Amino acid sequence: LQNITKVFSDRKTGNSVTAVTDMSFSVAPGELVAVVGPSGCGKSTILNMVSGLYGPTEGQVLIDGEKVTGTRPEVGFMLQKDLLLPWRSIVENVEFGLEEKPFNKAERRKRALAELQRMQLADFADSYPHQLSGGMRQRAALARTLAIEPELVLLDEPFSALDAQTKLVLQRHFARTIADAGVTCVLITHDLNEAVIMSDRVVVLSGRPGRVVDEFEIDLPHRTD
Numbered sequence: 173l174q175n176i177t178k179v180f181s182d183r184k185t186g187n188s189v190t191a192v193t194d195m196s197f198s199v200a201p202g203e204l205v206a207v208v209g210p211s212g213c214g215k216s217t218i219l220n221m222v223s224g225l226y227g228p229t230e231g232q233v234l235i236d237g238e239k240v241t242g243t244r245p246e247v248g249f250m251l252q253k254d255l256l257l258p259w260r261s262i263v264e265n266v267e268f269g270l271e272e273k274p275f276n277k278a279e280r281r282k283r284a285l286a287e288l289q290r291m292q293l294a295d296f297a298d299s300y301p302h303q304l305s306g307g308m309r310q311r312a313a314l315a316r317t318l319a320i321e322p323e324l325v326l327l328d329e330p331f332s333a334l335d336a337q338t339k340l341v342l343q344r345h346f347a348r349t350i351a352d353a354g355v356t357c358v359l360i361t362h363d364l365n366e367a368v369i370m371s372d373r374v375v376v377l378s379g380r381p382g383r384v385v386d387e388f389e390i391d392l393p394h395r396t397d
């Protein structure tokens with residue numbers, strides 16, 4: 173992100189709202205960067221611009237040196253509320269993301285099952301989302317995100333709806349899985365603890381409009397141990 177400023181026009185009042193101002197940071201290939209800050213400092217806005225949902229008012233977002241001008245198939249998304257389709261089994265949900273890829277049915281199934289295996293959900297491939305716990309559904313959602321073999325994964329508060337214990341287990345599991353997959357990742361969270369547990373580097377935002385106020389490396393073996 174190079175000197176990003178984003179100004180919205182408020183739907184109700186028509187007033188201008190500056191969500192983020194003069195924000196710059198970068199993420200190296202294979203790195204997991206956590207973007208942390210209080211509610212309203214522009215975290216979701218940043219993610220939406222990186223995903224190409226909308227552009228910045230000033231500055232630019234680059235992926236591999238290329239300006240982002242729209243959504244891209246190589247960017248995988250996972251949000252706070254998983255969007256598993258309730259009428260599809262877990263394996264069918266993971267296959268869903270693969271339907272635009274040039275794989276036949278058998279290949280899709282094979283890839284989806286391999287992803288579920290990695291997320292320790294192989295035994296639940298034929299279950300339906302409502303039969304799984306919240307933590308299991310989030311694991312299924314990550315399996316679906318990783319199945320498309322994205323270059324970049326964007327995680328937006330993926331654990332905020334989970335209980336503390338499930339959260340801790342999943343934070344470590346997700347960080348390792350993403351490291352093993354060699355995927356570049358931006359994690360958005362308001363939880364500094366989660367940022368430290370999961371990431372290689374933390375970018376701290378603050379204020380309204382949000383700006384980068386700190387940035388530090390995490391020197392723990394947390395993603396490989």
Ligand code: ADP
Pocket residue numbers: 182183184211212216217
């Ligand atoms: P979060 O705190 O998780 O970012 P919000 O409730 O702030 O979630 O935002 C939910 C959605 O509503 C986002 O897509 C955001 O872009 C949009 N949004 C937030 N504030 C406004 C606003 N004042 N006017 C219009 N849309 C908004």
Ligand code: ADP
Pocket residue numbers: 180181182183189190191209210211212213214215216217218
């Ligand atoms: P965070 O994710 O850190 O909670 P957001 O990116 O959701 O912060 O919001 C940052 C600011 O931008 C907030 O004041 C929010 O209301 C505003 N905002 C976000 N999206 C929109 C939108 N689509 N329209 C108007 N204002 C928005």
